Amino acid sequence: MEELSISELPLGNLLSLPLWETVIIFALLVLLSWWAAGRLVAAVTAIGLGVMWMLRFQTFEIEKVPLDEWVEDSLNFLTDHFAFVTKGISKLTDVGIDYVIDGLMYFPPWLVILVFTFLAWRLAGRNVAFLTAVGLVFLWNLHLWKPTMETLTLVLFATFISVSIGVPLGVMAAISNTFYRIVMPILDFMQTMPAFVYLIPAIPFFGLGAVSAIFATVVFAVPPSIRFTCLGIKQVPAELIEAADAFGSTQTQKLLKLQLPLAVPTMMAGVNQTIMLALSMVVIAAMIGAGGLGGEVWKAIQRLKSGMGFEAGLAIVILAMILDRITQKIAKGHKV
């Protein structure tokens, strides 16, 4: 609890001025708000200033809102009652991730590089294939092959989950105006909240490790999937929608035959954003034991080894470039 007096607020000096000066300044403030924001705001300003004037020498106590306690209480409640479910999911996912990583590590790196290069060539053309080959060989040479594969797996898992959640929500936001108005502020909130904060509650639910990292990453990376899907669908020209309507299309037919196909390029841009955000979360997630390239960076920080940190950081950049170029090319290839 703190003791506060209004005269201690920045406005305090103003409030202790002689009466006539105060009146002039108040009048100016009210006029300014009228000019800038209209009658209603001016009235609110006038009343607010008046109340402050009357309370100017009062001292009273403001109790802190116990927001932290509320959040913790509700999280505790959720942990007590639902953690066994999330822990179960966590175990399963962990096994899945391990299988993928083990699978990737089972083959010799040169073979994996060949496969990835071939995929890049088919999906995005010669230049990107070249970039992929050179980049991955370089990573192998840096002895960062295993953490790279771990990071890649984490990113792909997180992206897959984000897209699976994001596309249906994006479609709903595009169709229902009410849903749009509810979801958009939540997305703003999710994206503005520092990503670290998501790590804390992730641990009691999913335990230390990759799954918590994926959870935090998904929370951070799902908004662009939702936004871009919604945007892509809303961008479909009204005349085309009208044409589909004129032929008697149902809502579902319109969605599947017209809106979603036309939204694909925009949605791919969203996937691209999601992947980039997921990658940027990887280092942060390393703090809760996600491993991978982020883990290398984290180790380097703790031991103050700038060379090691640089290598791992560069590896993240290379991986990001490869994923970015491939998804971008896919998005462009779908342009209609």
Added chain:
Amino acid sequence: MDKIKITNISKIFGPQPALALQLLNQGLGKEEIFNQTGQAVGLANISFEVQEGEIMVVMGLSGSGKSTLLRCLNRLIDPSQGQVFIDGVDITTLDHEALLALRRQKFGMVFQHFALFPHRNILHNVEYGLEIQGMEVDKRREKARQSLKLVGLEGWEDAMPRQLSGGMQQRVGLARALAVEPDILLMDEAFSALDPLIRGDMQSELLQLQERVRKTIVFITHDLDEALNIGSRVVLMKDGKVVQIGTPEDIISQPADDYVKRFVENVDKSRVLTAHAVMVWPRLLASPQDEPAQVLANMAEENLSSLVVVNADQTLAGIVRMETLTQAIERGDKTLENSIEREVPTVTAKEPLKGLISILATWPLSLPVIDKQRKLLGIVVKGMILSALAKRGNH
């Protein structure tokens, strides 16, 4: 029965249509209603019918409500009041399911900017309506191909819309609408985005196509020339109201008010007025059994140099000239049979003046107007056309 019947349709754009409708039904104008309620009147108490197989053109400038009216016919826009009957069924009461079924069965629609689906090739665009109906792939592809053939676009099935010129894209739009074999074709400024030469071609192609497919067509345009050229009848709209309904000739020859008159002034009347408007019944006729000397005497009396000859059943036999009659009398013929010039140019009552002028440029005699059974309807002579054009000009 009327194919389409609209009774007392109004459309208000705004949050409280009931209020505006009340004022509208009290007889207030568009502007007063907007000033009082802040709501826009899109359509104000419109009624008309469209017959089966007719091309009904709705003509008006932008903001006249013509596109809104068109969309009320298949309820892409719901009218605020009034009924729309399609084949006698009031569609304003249909629920969503029934409405979708109606759109699938009865309507094809063609749009100003074509509205082709950019991610589908031409064939897949044309089959869209059939696909929506759930028709099997083979069957609907076959139908789509036929439809493309109808508009002269065979061989373009695999092209994408953006590879086609505007005129071709609109043919695809037309093929897409025709593929579902609709009773009614709604065309929303279908040719307005095309350049004038292509537009003219498309108009005549539409008319030729209509000869074969016989759809009921509602065609929206802002171009009076286009309206008069293709319309069986024309609805002229202004400010959400109907100004005049009539055949192109009615509109040209009896404009309802100054607004229509101003439009009509700029129209090329020789394309719109037809033989029907200028033909007259000949003062004198002959039959093949008449005696040449008698006919010649009658002609001299009426001061004519030639005469139309009709058979007993009023069908056209031909024309006789004064010179040939003189020769017949010298030969001693008892009837006109050998003097009739049977190969004469003829026209139907629908022939526009333009066509008449070009025929009469090389044909010095009167021009018989006949119907499908070759029955004589009247004749046209050069002077009548000029006087018709001159007379209607300063109406």
